[in-house]
Structure formats: C-alpha cells, structure tokens
Amino acid sequence: MAPSRxxxxxTGLDDPDPVPDRFATPTTLSRRxxxxxxxxxEYPIAGETEVGAAVERARTAATWWAALPADRRxxxxxxxxxxxxxxxxxxxxxxxxxxxxxxTDAGLEVMLAVExxxxxxxxxxxxxxxxxxxxxxLAANQRGVLGYRPLGVVGxxxxxxxxxxxxxxxxxxxxAAGNAVVxxxxxxxxxxxxxxxxxxxAAVGEPVLQVxxxxxxxxxxxxxxxxxxxxxTGSTAxxxxxxxxxxxxxxxxxxxxxxxxxxxxxxxxxVDAAAAAAVFGGMGNAGQTCAGVERVYVERPVYSAFVxxxxxxxxxxxxxxxxEADYGPLTMPRQADVIxxxxxxxxxxxxxxxxxxxxxxxxxxxxxVVLTDVPEDSSxxxxxxxxxxxxxNPVDDLDDAxxxxxxxxxxxxxxxxxxxxxxxxxxxxxxxxxxxxxxSVLGFAAIPALPFGGVGDSGFGRIHGADGLREFxxxxxxxxxxxxxxxxxxxxxxxxxxVAMAWRVFRLRHAR
Numbered sequence: 001m002a003p004s005r006x007x008x009x010x011t012g013l014d015d016p017d018p019v020p021d022r023f024a025t026p027t028t029l030s031r032r033x034x035x036x037x038x039x040x041x042e043y044p045i046a047g048e049t050e051v052g053a054a055v056e057r058a059r060t061a062a063t064w065w066a067a068l069p070a071d072r073r074x075x076x077x078x079x080x081x082x083x084x085x086x087x088x089x090x091x092x093x094x095x096x097x098x099x100x101x102x103x104t105d106a107g108l109e110v111m112l113a114v115e116x117x118x119x120x121x122x123x124x125x126x127x128x129x130x131x132x133x134x135x136x137x138l139a140a141n142q143r144g145v146l147g148y149r150p151l152g153v154v155g156x157x158x159x160x161x162x163x164x165x166x167x168x169x170x171x172x173x174x175x176a177a178g179n180a181v182v183x184x185x186x187x188x189x190x191x192x193x194x195x196x197x198x199x200x201x202a203a204v205g206e207p208v209l210q211v212x213x214x215x216x217x218x219x220x221x222x223x224x225x226x227x228x229x230x231x232x233t234g235s236t237a238x239x240x241x242x243x244x245x246x247x248x249x250x251x252x253x254x255x256x257x258x259x260x261x262x263x264x265x266x267x268x269x270x271v272d273a274a275a276a277a278a279v280f281g282g283m284g285n286a287g288q289t290c291a292g293v294e295r296v297y298v299e300r301p302v303y304s305a306f307v308x309x310x311x312x313x314x315x316x317x318x319x320x321x322x323x324e325a326d327y328g329p330l331t332m333p334r335q336a337d338v339i340x341x342x343x344x345x346x347x348x349x350x351x352x353x354x355x356x357x358x359x360x361x362x363x364x365x366x367x368x369v370v371l372t373d374v375p376e377d378s379s380x381x382x383x384x385x386x387x388x389x390x391x392x393n394p395v396d397d398l399d400d401a402x403x404x405x406x407x408x409x410x411x412x413x414x415x416x417x418x419x420x421x422x423x424x425x426x427x428x429x430x431x432x433x434x435x436x437x438x439x440s441v442l443g444f445a446a447i448p449a450l451p452f453g454g455v456g457d458s459g460f461g462r463i464h465g466a467d468g469l470r471e472f473x474x475x476x477x478x479x480x481x482x483x484x485x486x487x488x489x490x491x492x493x494x495x496x497x498x499v500a501m502a503w504r505v506f507r508l509r510h511a512r
Contacts, residue, residue, distance in 0.1 A: 027045055028042050029043045029045055029190060031190060031191060034328070035364065041098075043191070043194070043213040044214070045218060046221070048224075052221070054210045054212050057207045057210065058180040058210060059152065061206050065178060065179070065180055065208045066149075073121075073124070073175075073178065077172075077176060078121050081117045084114055089107075091196075092106035095110070095189075098163065098190075099160060099161070099189060100331055100364070101285055101328045102325055102326070105327070113169075116172055116464060120468070123176075123469070124177060127469045128147070128177060128178075128469055130146065140485075141484065143479065143482055145480065146476070146477060148474065149473060150179045150473060151229050151472055154181050154228060155181075155231070157184050157233065158185045159234060160189045160332065161290075162285075163185060163193070167185065169463040170233075174472040177470075180207075180208045182222060182225075183212070184211075187215050188332060194211050194213070230246055232255050233255075235258055236410070236457045236458070254453070254459075254460070256458070257458050258412070259290040259291055259410050259412030259454065259458055260295065260383070260384050260408050261291055261292060261293055261294055261295070261414055262401075262408075263295070263297070264402070264405060264415070264427060265278075265299065265418075266299055266416070266423075266427075267300075267301040269419065271302050273439070276309075277293075277439075277441045279310055279313040279317070279390070280441065281293030281441035282294060282390040283327060283368055284327060286319065286327045286330055286331075287366070287389060288335075290386075290412055291442060293441055295381060295404075296392040297400075297401040297404055299395060306392070310355075310370055310392065311354050317367075317368045319367060319388075330365070330366060335386055336363040336364070336387075338386065338387070339361055339366055339386070341379065343357065343361070343380065345380055346374045347371075349374070355369060356369035361387075366388050367388070369389040372392045373394075376407065398427055405432075406430075409457040410458045412433060412435070412458040413434065413435045414435075415428075415436060416436065416437075418438070434454045434462070448465065451466075451468055452465075
C-alpha cells in the first residue's frame, strides 16, 4: 500500500562511527531509532555470494513447497498466521522501534497484514486451480483447461513505511501461489523482516521464506540472482534502476511506486467527514503513505467550510515519540529536505499557509502543514511530498476536479466525497488510478479480495486479491482431445470437402 525509498545505491543510514574509515567496506547495518537515535539492532549486509546462496536454497525449497497439496500449503500458512497474531504485540513494538510510528498505528498495520495473509491462504486453491474453458466451434472436439502454476522463486524488495503490511502483500500471495520467497527488506526495517521469517521457519520448518538484509547493493544482487520475478515497492526513480537490473536477465517485475493521490470533495459532501478523512489520509504515519492524500480539490460552495474543518483538526495534531503522539518522526531523515522544498516552493509561488509553514519541518519531526491556493505546477502539487502536508485548492465543478486530479504522471489511488454514492462511483471511475474510495480513504486496503497497484509512474502489476495470486503464477493452457474432429483441418491431407464445409460454417458465423 505504501511506497518507500530502498534506493539501490544508498543505504540512507548515518555512519555510527565518529571517525569512519571511508575506504572500508561495511559488513553490517546499524539500525537506529528515528526518534531517539539509539541503535536498535545490528544486521549483516548480504553481498552477491550470500544472496546467491539464499536463492539456491529457495530453489530447492520451492520444489518441495510447490509439490505439496494445496491444503497442506494452506495449513502451513495459517500456522504462520497464528504465530504472527500471537506475537502481534512484540511485532508492533519492533515496528515502532524501527520506524518511530505510534504503537497503535503499528498494531493496525499488523492486523491488516494478517487479514491479507489469511485471505491468500484460504483462497489460493480456488483462484488458481485448473478450470475448463469454452472450446468454441472449430475446436469442439477439444477440452480446454486453464491452470496456474508457481513461478519458482520470487524476490521481494520491501519498504520501510509499512514494513509488514506492504511487503506481505507480495510475500503472502507469492507463498500462497506455491513459490518460495527471498525477501530483502529496507535497510531501515531489517529487524521486522527477520522477525517475520523466524516465525515462518517456526511454523513451516523449511527455508521457503528467507530474508537477506543489507543496503542497496543487496537489492541489486537479488535482482541479478536468477529469481523468477521481483516484487518492488519504492520510488519511481529507484523502480527504473530495478527494472534496468532485471532487464539483464529478462526477470519480470511488479512495481508499486509513489503516489500523489487526490481527494475530490463535492458540494453535497459531508464536510466534517471529508475533512477527518483528508487529515488522516494526509498526515497519518507522518504523511508517509503513498496511497494517502496529498491533494484535495473542493467545489467552491463548500470550500471555506472544508478548509476551516481541516484547519481545526490539523491544528490539534501533535507529532512525537510518546504514546500520546498522533504520529511519529520521519523514518528516513533525508525526506525532510524534500518536504521543506515543496513547502517553500508553494509559499514562494503564492500559496497560503493555513496550518504550519516553512518552520514546520524540524527534523526528525514535521508539524502538520495545510496549504491553499497553490499553483498546479508547483512541486507541492506535482511531486510526491511524502510528509504531513495537504494542498487544498478550490474547483469550479467536478469535471474540473477530475481534470486536475488526473493531471499527474502518478496514479496510485484517489477518493471522492459526496452524498450521492452512485455519482461518487462514476467520478471515481474517471480517475486515472489503480484504486479509489467513495466517502473514505484507503478503504480498499482492508479488503483482501481487491487488487492494488498503480498506473503510469506509480507502477504496474497488482498485489492482493485474485489478481495478486495470479501475479505470482504463470498461466498454463492445456487441450485434451475428446474425440476425432468432424472437420479435421490440422493435417496436410485434409479433404477439400472439409475445407469447403469449414469455410461455409465460418461465413455463416462471422460474415453475416
């Protein structure tokens, strides 16, 4: 659901050594709490040799896993699910330590991830089992069968902003489809990934899921290690680097990249409900949610009332490290510069600060920022900010709102608020996005049967739902001849009578 910045050429970590050896090759990651700066874990940096060995182990494990009856895989995955649920408190605490997000938000992420794992485990056989398809007139003597088979080994390069929910959207569905997985987590959240893998081994006992920790070089090695598919979550720029690495071996790829998601508020909307959703979608998780809300387009009759409602809610929010905080620090320190730059550009070009402003960025925290009347070509409108910043602009009508919402190269998600839900659904269908919600934000995230993914610079391919299971499978076509063909044209000695009859049938069916 959410993007990250696991850049292939930059770990993004501060060097813990005050007098570092700039010529030494680091062998471990020191993960620091973004809130306190304290080291919360040390993890090895896997190189090409270690990544290659993990993929080879996965190749052997994949053969065993794929050969299991579907109900046995389901049993193993549900046992893993129970292990995650029973250890949810520990997992949420680890998420909080590595990302800085409040414990309640970490717990919500775990709950959503477990729901998706449960759905994938319970529905994989139904979705992927062989099924008969119509044969048609020319092949009436054939029985057509469509089935889905595992790819083999899937490499998953995961994010830091939702280090359980987002990567498990690929990991769970790839495993349920019968694949082994090698998971390279973000260098910001390696401990969370190791915890997940340890619980999997405890439930299954085979290395069907492995974790390789490290920096960008580790991710690059995974792309080149001969896996059968890569699932990547991260920025559009890094996705292009990943694609280039995968192209060397024609390794297929599913990408979930960034978003600049828009909310549309109609004149008949419940203004308070829309404002509450906009503030949560834009500032929850410190704004580090790719499918949240960054832009809001409001019809003029309710524009002032909506801005006032958002102001009241945003001014009440407090970032911090304590349990009382509404959201935590920025997980990735260098994102502060991006946020500050977008706010500065908006203000310099005539944008009006309603809440916060240039002084809101005080690393590692960013106070809520609400801007209005921002030019549509400002970086605050055109580029992903990935911080607690909302841009609210008035529109003349809903057509204008749709046009502005779609005037972006990014297309991940969107939302529409209106009392007329039928009209809302029609407006949502016009948005150039992979997902949309009417009268909620992120509504699709909690429905495992719905696929998720973007268009344009937001990526391609789908995770979650039946489409997510098929994303990690290969379609297999099979025909079985039931009886000799009445008009057998698939031979060199076909009779002129059979050809003439086939032409006659063809014209009767298609030329009239």
